[in-house]
Amino acid sequence: MALDKFQIAERIAQEVKDGYYVNLGIGIPTLVANFVREDISVEFQSENGILGMGPFPWEGEEDADLINAGKQTITALPGAAFFDSATSFSMIRGRHVDLTILGAMEVAQNGDIANWKIPGKMVKGMGGAMDLVASADRIIVAMTHTNKAGDSKLLSSCTLPLTGVGCVKKIVTDLAVLEVRDNAFHLLERAPGVTVKEIQQATQGTLIIPDEVPEMLKK
Amino acid sequence: MALDKFQIAERIAQEVKDGYYVNLGIGIPTLVANFVREDISVEFQSENGILGMGPFPWEGEEDADLINAGKQTITALPGAAFFDSATSFSMIRGRHVDLTILGAMEVAQNGDIANWKIPGKMVKGMGGAMDLVASADRIIVAMTHTNKAGDSKLLSSCTLPLTGVGCVKKIVTDLAVLEVRDNAFHLLERAPGVTVKEIQQATQGTLIIPDEVPEMLKK
Amino acid sequence: MINKTVNNVAEACAGVESGMTLMLGGFGLCGIPECAIGELQRLGVNQLTCISNNAGVDDFGLGLLLQTRQIKTMIASYVGENAEFERQMLSGELEVQLIPQGTLAQRCQAAQSGIPAFYTPAGYGTEVGEGKESREFNGKMHLLEHAFEADFSFVKAWKGDTAGNLIFKGTARNFNPNMCGAAKITVAEVEELVPVGTLDPNQIHIPGIFVQRIFQGTDYQKRIEQRTVRSK
């Protein structure tokens, strides 16, 4: 069965290693923080100016001066630091952030990503996404495998305006975990109960399938 | 009679206006702070990272963590701020500092200045001088009119490696106050008792002499 | 110290004219110069170019100046969550330049710092790079980006002193420090204006040299855009 957004987040959390500074995009990526192992040390950076971001505040303790990049009220953990936007992107552009997790509307088999604009229809802007994808060494995309119309979001080439070129290394969808390299999607894992055939049908770009495709989230 | 270094500083202090942020170079410029009128508000910037620099500390109150760009122990006035070197040069390069006063080994009639190197002999480095002269709108040079060998330091063109090109606007020496424009030194004032002829003899570059040349430091 | 105090927001905004380019601090509704925005609306200046990370919401922040059609061009990185904005943009009434957030911040910082241009990898190979110079450094393509030029910068700080020294709070810092000194005139509004000598010189985020006018703001709403909480 396809994963829900919490399970996608749970699977991505396995990619978060001890000592990582991590930037979480809006949406599913935000949920990843909830699933990171307790026995490792990780710090979350939000590009609006905090390192050491904590969970949402207790009711009544919200502070208008303390939000994340999704404009949600948050808390700061002991050891957190606040900084300005230029410093924030020094962390990102200077490759001090170890892992970037963000959503996408389309990913191409060469690693291109599109997630900021549908011409003539939706223009929210790129926010910090272009800086993040142009700079990060490790980029994981969290998204559904297909869009609401049922069309694949894993394409031979993107149709929407790009956010970055050749930058996506890994994708976790509701159906599968895939690695992007050598101009193809390499299937690594499948959602529990989802068949390789279903994944293949939902993938428009070139899909490389190994002999064995283990299930995700096996305990 | 030629001015001493304190009188040069006193004359330069007259160029300091209310509301100015001023960077003072090492040597005579440092003395200028002592002669600024009490009834105007001025802040001194030192490029090693302080705005609102105060006088030397009282004996026994020196702090190794509080120096000026000449490495002298100083104090911070109420309202002072400390900052890093990049921010310091943001102030300078970004033209937020209103007036720069520095010494020179040579100034040319086109405004070129040389003050950091005598090839094969003396190489102390330019410190912040190249940034200061390349950026400041108002640059005043404080120096003796001639060097120890008696040669003029106001030249048709500099012989030493340059610190900046076409940047000096005003010069205050022990003999005169001069404006630099239209590829010439324009004599504005003379030291008390110093004749125009003496100034002319001490000036190798083109000197423009008006009909009347008032004395400096007339009370 | 040089006194930067003005009496009120009207004095602080003196000289703002139609057709000018303004920088405005804030991220979403967090740390925005509420008082200055209110005064700009009252002044009725229009044909403005506004540089700000976001465009407010329909009825607050820069959304107020959109309602009254005072903005001709918006330069921002993210403009979601604003229906009127989207309508004006898609209809062509509003000119919009969307640029990557890090590039936006650095173009402000560059203006403050007298750096006319710099290279960044953000946006290479995308629409953002169209018509721009590109160049390879260390095997990677970069775009040449230029410092902004603006007439006024409006920023909001937590505390400030009469010499213009500023301290920001939490994530309300965001673009505010980078916009200080990045325009011809920087106007800072603060929640608390204190006498010179009150602030620790080690803890000042923006030294007063980057600020031309400072005043204590009033009636801050400090709206929360997305109230997310845990329940006990």
Add this chain to the structure above:
Amino acid sequence: MINKTVNNVAEACAGVESGMTLMLGGFGLCGIPECAIGELQRLGVNQLTCISNNAGVDDFGLGLLLQTRQIKTMIASYVGENAEFERQMLSGELEVQLIPQGTLAQRCQAAQSGIPAFYTPAGYGTEVGEGKESREFNGKMHLLEHAFEADFSFVKAWKGDTAGNLIFKGTARNFNPNMCGAAKITVAEVEELVPVGTLDPNQIHIPGIFVQRIFQGTDYQKRIEQRTVRSK
């Protein structure tokens, strides 16, 4: 929080090898990483390229590494007040690159920030501009300058916590913050190492992400180069 603590200066300097490029904070003798310099001398690594605003004095600071001939190339802005330095330079034993102080700071900052290159007016028309690309912006000539590349950054802070967050004191701040995160590995030595949560997150000058190793230094001399005082 991620723990950046190492036990001592020896652990902090692990991996430094002959021939490497090192950044060292400080202005004159103010805010220099005294412990790291001492350890570099003890290690005896040589053929070093050192990026630092100054070169110390004869018997302190980087002057110590000059005495022992461990430095091959010195990149600095001001090197006066050091006779041994002058001797080695004029005799050709020491390679020296003198660059404007603001350019030095910005090339560190650029390395920290992932900006490979930027334009500055400093040095145009002088020896410093020879062989460099120049370009006009706003009617004024500028030079293209590049981010530094270095193996280690050694900085000195006043207080730091185990997550690597740093606070500097007075003018001992200088180049230290700009060098953090500007090399592959940044080593911070502090006068006081405190537990996480002790420092106010609003007052941190350098967030821990820019620091890989932190330790509490010992036996600081904090020498004063020019003791200037007023007498009561």
